[in-house]
Each structure stands twice: as structure tokens, then as C-alpha cells.
Amino acid sequence: MISTSDTQLAMSCLAANSTQHTEQKGRRAVAKKEPGKIERIAADLRTKIETGKYPPGGKLPSVSELQAAEGIAFQTARDVFRVLERDGLVVTRQGKGSFVTPFIGKITRDGTGRYQPAARSEGGARGAFEAELNRLGLVYKRTPTEIGRARPPREVAAAFELHHSAKAIYRSRAMKAGRDAADSDEGFVVQLATSWFPIDIAGGTAIEEQDTGPGGSKNRLADLGFAQRRVQESIEVRFPTSEEAAALSIPDDRQVYELVHHASTAEGRVVEVAVHVMPANIWRFSYTWELDAD
Numbered sequence: 001m002i003s004t005s006d007t008q009l010a011m012s013c014l015a016a017n018s019t020q021h022t023e024q025k026g027r028r029a030v031a032k033k034e035p036g037k038i039e040r041i042a043a044d045l046r047t048k049i050e051t052g053k054y055p056p057g058g059k060l061p062s063v064s065e066l067q068a069a070e071g072i073a074f075q076t077a078r079d080v081f082r083v084l085e086r087d088g089l090v091v092t093r094q095g096k097g098s099f100v101t102p103f104i105g106k107i108t109r110d111g112t113g114r115y116q117p118a119a120r121s122e123g124g125a126r127g128a129f130e131a132e133l134n135r136l137g138l139v140y141k142r143t144p145t146e147i148g149r150a151r152p153p154r155e156v157a158a159a160f161e162l163h164h165s166a167k168a169i170y171r172s173r174a175m176k177a178g179r180d181a182a183d184s185d186e187g188f189v190v191q192l193a194t195s196w197f198p199i200d201i202a203g204g205t206a207i208e209e210q211d212t213g214p215g216g217s218k219n220r221l222a223d224l225g226f227a228q229r230r231v232q233e234s235i236e237v238r239f240p241t242s243e244e245a246a247a248l249s250i251p252d253d254r255q256v257y258e259l260v261h262h263a264s265t266a267e268g269r270v271v272e273v274a275v276h277v278m279p280a281n282i283w284r285f286s287y288t289w290e291l292d293a294d
Helices: 004-033 037-050 063-070 074-086 128-135 154-160 216-223 242-248
Strands: 090-093 097-100 107-110 139-141 146-150 168-178 188-197 230-238 256-264 270-279 283-286
Touching: 037 063, 037 074, 063 074, 074 090, 074 097, 107 128, 128 139, 154 168, 154 270, 188 216, 188 242, 216 270, 242 270
Parallel strands: 107 283
Antiparallel strands: 090 097, 139 168, 146 168, 168 188, 188 270, 230 256, 256 270
16 A cells, blocks of 8 residues: 555655756756857867967967866867867867968869969969969978889779789879978978879879979870870768878878879870879868850
8 A cells, every 4th residue: 555655755756856857958958058168169269260369380279288278078178179170270280289270261172273284383383282372372392202113003004004913103292281481390281192194104204203393294294295185083081091191190080082083185095093182171172164055
């Protein structure tokens, strides 16, 4: 038999639980109306970057410093930097900390105009990438290009119609951007690129030299009678390999774009295949096409 006191106790517990649940709902409702800690702190840092307190290329507080200054959890502090990285304002270099990008925003890659001869050599640039940086007021911080001959990946060999054991020329480089041309340590790697060329075309030419001259390898191919008239590119988003993450100084959980570039002559021969790996948080792609009239 259930006593009156038992019934009263049960009703009291139910009432207390109901009150507690209502209070929790109220607190949640209030929290939704207030900016979250991550967004609030990120907005504060964004303002300091945009007003110049933290200049382009400047070092930001470490995760531990931000955690202590704001009285937040370590993971919350990390998430603040992730928000700023996503917006293209900050880059994190493993073992060195977080820095303001040398530019505010993202690097725009003009997929339709960048390969025009005038654009590639604008201002004496050695290719489309350097010309793009120059337009942003940035400097291409040249690093040594690895040049050699090797068996290319299967997809490259197929594009060149090579036997699986045949070799091709490659040019592999970590492409670095900065603001101070005199300071070799300033700036950071913004993409990795490996370009492949058929040996029967490019062997023994400037394409196998460190400096390919104004306009880069595409202009040298044109000089050799293999001007590029058709470009096909495919882009996918993926996570970097451990080697790519180390070369780009990014955590291996940051997504990258992989852009594969095929360039052909008017006769349809593929004369270059390039693979670019680019951090997704600092690059934007732009394309413009003229359409036929109805």
C-alpha cells in the first residue's frame, strides 16, 4: 500500500524536476541569444587584425596565451583560431604558432585569365602564380625547385601516352608568398606544385633549369613550337598527406584543394600535367566564360 507521505514525496520530486527542466530550458534560450565565446573572441581578434594591431604576417597569441587571457578551455582557444583560419585571416604553422596572413582575405586564382601570355609575364613575372601575387602586393619568395627525370604517376603517363616504364621531366616546388623580398625567412608556403613534361619536348631546354625565364615553362613550350591552346582542370577537396601537411605547415586535419591541370597543343597533344595542393582556407577559385548568344 502506498502511503500519503510517499505520494506527497513523489509529487514534490516531480515538481522539482519540472522546475529544474524549465530553468535549464530558460538558460539554453538565453544562451542562444548571446554570441558564443568562440565567435565573440574571434570577432575581437578579427577587429584587431583589420585595424592593424596585428599586422600582416604578425604573430598572434599562442593557444595557451589566449586560453589564459580569456579564461577559456584549451579546445575553445583552438577553435577560435580555426574560425579565423576558415576566414582566410590566419595561418597556423606547426611548431611556430598562428600568424596573420600577409594579405587580408584569400588569394584568388583566376582560372580563365591566368594562362594568357600577357598575364603570365606581367611585370616580368616568371609565371601566372608570381603575377597573381604581384597584383596583391605580395612577393613570390623563391625556393629551390626540385628538377629531375622519373617515372610519372600512372595518370600522367597515360596523358602523355607513355609506356609505364618511361620517364618524364618533373619540376616540384613549394611556392612561398610574403611581403619582404629581402627576408628569406618571412612569408609562408601557400601551395605545392609538381609539373610534368615529356622528355622529347622539354629535355635539355630551359624547362630543366631553375629559372625558366619570363612567362615560365608555358612560354618556353611556346618557344619550342608547343604552345598550349587547351587547358583542362579538375578540382577536389581532400585531407593532406602527412608529407603535404608538413610542407605546408598545416595540421593534417585541414582540408586542401587538389587541382590537376592538363595542357594541350592545338593538335591535341598533352604537353604538361601539373598537380597543385593548396590549403582550402587561403585560396579562392574564379572563372569567367563568355556564352553564345541565343
